[in-house]
Amino acid sequence: MKNVNSNMVPLDGLGIIPERDAGTPPILDIRHLCVDFGGLRAVDDFTLLIGKTEIAGLIGPNGAGKTTVFNLLTNVYKPTEGHILLNGQDTRGKSMHQLNQLGIARTFQNIRLFSGMTVEDNVKVGMSHGYSDSVLSAMLRLPSWWRTERRQHIRALELLDLFNLADKANTLAGNLPYGDQRRLEIVRALASEPKLLLLDEPAAGMNPSETQGLMENIRMLRDEFNIAIMLIEHDMSLVMGICEGIAVLNYGKIIAKGTPKEIQSNPVVIEAYLGEEAVK
Amino acid sequence: MLFLSQCINGLQLGSIYALVALGYSMVYGIIRLLNFAHGDVIMIGAYIALLTIGAGVNPALAVVLTILGCVFISVLIERVAYRPLRSAPRISLLITAIGISLLLQNLAQLLFSANTRPYPGAAIIPTKALRLGALSLSLSTIVTILVSVGAMTALHLLIQKTRIGKAMRAVSEDTGAAQLMGIDINKVISVTFAIGAALAGMGSVLFCCRYPIVNPNIGSMLGLKAFVAAVLGGIGSIPGAVVGGFAIGFAEVLVTALGFSAWTDAVVFVILIVVLLFKPAGLLGRGVAEKV
Numbered sequence: 210m211k212n213v214n215s216n217m218v219p220l221d222g223l224g225i226i227p228e229r230d231a232g233t234p235p236i237l238d239i240r241h242l243c244v245d246f247g248g249l250r251a252v253d254d255f256t257l258l259i260g261k262t263e264i265a266g267l268i269g270p271n272g273a274g275k276t277t278v279f280n281l282l283t284n285v286y287k288p289t290e291g292h293i294l295l296n297g298q299d300t301r302g303k304s305m306h307q308l309n310q311l312g313i314a315r316t317f318q319n320i321r322l323f324s325g326m327t328v329e330d331n332v333k334v335g336m337s338h339g340y341s342d343s344v345l346s347a348m349l350r351l352p353s354w355w356r357t358e359r360r361q362h363i364r365a366l367e368l369l370d371l372f373n374l375a376d377k378a379n380t381l382a383g384n385l386p387y388g389d390q391r392r393l394e395i396v397r398a399l400a401s402e403p404k405l406l407l408l409d410e411p412a413a414g415m416n417p418s419e420t421q422g423l424m425e426n427i428r429m430l431r432d433e434f435n436i437a438i439m440l441i442e443h444d445m446s447l448v449m450g451i452c453e454g455i456a457v458l459n460y461g462k463i464i465a466k467g468t469p470k471e472i473q474s475n476p477v478v479i480e481a482y483l484g485e486e487a488v489k
Numbered sequence: 490m491l492f493l494s495q496c497i498n499g500l501q502l503g504s505i506y507a508l509v510a511l512g513y514s515m516v517y518g519i520i521r522l523l524n525f526a527h528g529d530v531i532m533i534g535a536y537i538a539l540l541t542i543g544a545g546v547n548p549a550l551a552v553v554l555t556i557l558g559c560v561f562i563s564v565l566i567e568r569v570a571y572r573p574l575r576s577a578p579r580i581s582l583l584i585t586a587i588g589i590s591l592l593l594q595n596l597a598q599l600l601f602s603a604n605t606r607p608y609p610g611a612a613i614i615p616t617k618a619l620r621l622g623a624l625s626l627s628l629s630t631i632v633t634i635l636v637s638v639g640a641m642t643a644l645h646l647l648i649q650k651t652r653i654g655k656a657m658r659a660v661s662e663d664t665g666a667a668q669l670m671g672i673d674i675n676k677v678i679s680v681t682f683a684i685g686a687a688l689a690g691m692g693s694v695l696f697c698c699r700y701p702i703v704n705p706n707i708g709s710m711l712g713l714k715a716f717v718a719a720v721l722g723g724i725g726s727i728p729g730a731v732v733g734g735f736a737i738g739f740a741e742v743l744v745t746a747l748g749f750s751a752w753t754d755a756v757v758f759v760i761l762i763v764v765l766l767f768k769p770a771g772l773l774g775r776g777v778a779e780k781v
Contacts, residue, residue: 283669309671321666323659334659335670337652357652401671 217454217468223258224466227453230260234297236312236405236437237282242291244281251277253461255291259405259454264431265439266452268472270481274461275441276318279407283315284308296404312404316394316411318441324383328374328393331382332365335400368396371433372426388419392426399430406430408440412447420444424451449473457481490623495746496739501630501699503738504637507731508692509715510722511644512685514730517719518661519681521579525586526566528712529593530686534559534693535608535703536601542609552613556690563686564679572675590709597705610698633695640691641731644684648727653680661725710754717761723774732772736760 217225226235235258242255252274259265267275280286282293284305293300295311303311314335323331369375372392377385382393391411398406411427412420424447431438442448448455449469457465457472459481465472472478509531516524537558541551570589574582610616610629617628648654659667660677668674696711697703714737722733740760741753749756764771 285665285669304673305665305668306671306673309669314671315669317666321663323662323666325662326655326658330655330658333652334655334667334672337656337670337672397670 220258223256225454225468226258226260227263230262233261235259236261236263236296237439238294238297239282240291240294242278242281242293243289244277244286245289251461252281252288255458255461255463257456257463257466259437259439261404261437262431262435263437263453264427264451265437266448266455267439267441267458268443268445268448268455269458273458275458276409277461278458279315279409279441282407283313309401309403312402313407314398314401314403314405315407316391316398316409318409318413320390320394322382322390322393322397324381326382327379328369328382328385329362329365329378331393331397332368332400333361335397336361336364337401365400368399369393371429372396388415391415392423395426395430399434403436405437405439408438408442410441410443412442412444415444417446420447423447427451491746494624494626495742497624497626497630497634499739499742500735501633501738502741503735504634505692505696505699505711505734506715506718506737507734508637508640508688508695509711510718510730510734511641511727512689513716513719514722514724514726515657515681515685518725518727519657519678520571520575520582520664522571522582522586523716523724524685525583525712525716526589526593527563527685527689528708528710528715529590529597530559530563530566530708531689531693531696531711532597532703532705532708533562533593534690535697535707536597538613538694538697539606539608539703542612548609548612552694555694556687559686559690559693560683563682563689567678567682572678590712594705594709601705603705605702605704608697608701608703610701613694614698629695629698633699636691636695640688644688644727647684653677657681714754714757717757717764719771721760721764721771723771726771726773726775729771729773736772 216228218228218231220226220231220235223240237257237259239255239257242252243250244252255278267278269275277286281288284300284303295308295313298311300308300311323334326334366375366378369378372395374389374393374396377389382390385393391414395408395411408427412423415423427438427440428451430436440452452469455467455469455472456463457478464481465475465478467475509527512527513524516522516527534555538551538555541554542548546554566589570585571582574585614629614632619626619628619631648657656667656672656677657680659670659672660674664674715734718733718737719730720733721736722729722731737757737760740756744750744753744756
């Protein structure tokens with residue numbers, strides 16, 4: 210756990226990133242992001258920095274716009290205003306698969322595995338870029354096809370093994386127990402070799418011991434792959450346990466940013482979660 | 490013996506329907522579009538073979554040109570007509586497909602006239618009969634069955650074993666998630682149309698060798714019947730399209746053998762109505778639970 214408890218330092222007056230990432234530009238630089246759905250401003254003036262190896266949390270009451278932020282980051286929605294720099298590159302106008310190739314991958318709040326495909330094939334779908342494949346070479350079983358095939362197979366099993374799923378490689382994804390499906394979504398996202406991994410409620414529906422295991426897994430991913438991870442989560446033990454920087458969203462606006470300690474004692478946050486009465 | 494030869498007859502007709510039905514089902518599986526122009530691509534293919542062989546091109550080369558021509562036209566239609574409507578309501582796409590179908594038929598009428606012309610089937614597959622004991626089989630029957638089974642096996646391998654096949658399965662299960670995992674959906678859709686059209690091109694040659702006439706309307710009835718086959722098997726399902734194709738082929742042959750040849754088309758559409766009433770997901774289709 211070499212990276213834990215790094216101090217957070219300010220950067221350009223826009224936000225904070227872990228001290229160890231201070232020498233490198235942030236992986237994600239979001240400035241004044243807004244999106245309107247009809248007359249409703251779902252995300253308003255969202256500005257956030259995420260360090261290159263940071264574990265960041267995005268929390269807030271239900272309907273605050275957290276998943277909408279993820280959808281903006283992955284270009285499922287187009288922002289009305291503002292811009293997003295991923296690893297220094299503007300993501301505007303990129304298609305979803307191009308963004309994936311630029312280094313962003315995600316999981317979904319409501320699991321969206323390819324349930325009719327095997328566990329291994331789900332992971333291989335995530336590897337689709339970086340391996341060129343002509344129909345001809347596959348039909349003729351050319352040596353290049355076999356080489357790629359074997360490389361993908363080995364890599365898929367390695368990744369599955371990180372989450373103890375390797376022995377289920379040939380099971381249909383739809384037949385996995387719920388917790389395994391959540392973990393498989395993370396493995397599938399990892400397969401595209403992201404620099405930034407977005408996890409949308411990874412602990413949803415998990416019991417406390419599974420959540421504990423997941424926390425260790427997330428830390429391990431960051432240390433092993435040296436990537437940034439941004440997660441949406443309602444389980445506060447997980448968020449406060451592993452996140453270094455936390456942003457709190459309410460009605461589409463960031464109402465607080467800071468370290469877990471700062472967030473926990475922030476009266477504005479407590480008010481958003483528990484109502485005005487609780488603060489008094 | 491009559492029964493056996495009728496079975497083989499059904500196998501021949503069924504494999505043609507299956508080839509065409511695969512194109513409907515694959516495209517539906519990927520972009521939820523009933524591509525009603527699919528049958529008319531077959532008609533264009535028939536004219537390509539007719540004209541090239543008429544111009545003295547080697548028949549084998551003409552078959553290749555037919556298949557390539559079908560692929561070209563299908564991919565072009567997708568690019569020009571369907572792609573701009575990707576995010577439009579499904580009904581707009583469906584109406585566009587019907588429009589393209591009418592466009593192709595009228596274009597063919599304009600270019601080649603509405604006259605029915607003989608198809609040079611004999612130049613492609615010689616009319617020869619092979620005797621197996623008391624059983625007499627035409628060469629075209631054997632070629633049709635072998636080519637179809639070969640093409641379907643190749644398709645199965647492509648979808649199950651190749652990376653583009655994996656991408657196709659992923660897109661058909663969840664387009665959004667597939668894109669977010671880095672799959673270029675435009676490429677997958679183009680490849681799907683190309684494969685469907687290549688099968689249709691083969692279907693065109695084999696169908697016209699069985700019924701050697703060409704006019705601008707030959708594609709519409711074949712297309713509709715293959716569509717019924719795809720629905721019967723479960724639209725979107727690849728094995729379903731094959732099963733449905735053979736079922737429709739056998740049904741037609743059976744009706745003819747019983748002496749009601751004038752009723753074959755009616756029987757096919759009665760099957761469609763029955764399927765839609767009692768098993769709308771088809772024989773092998775995935776039932777979609779209604780969201781409440």
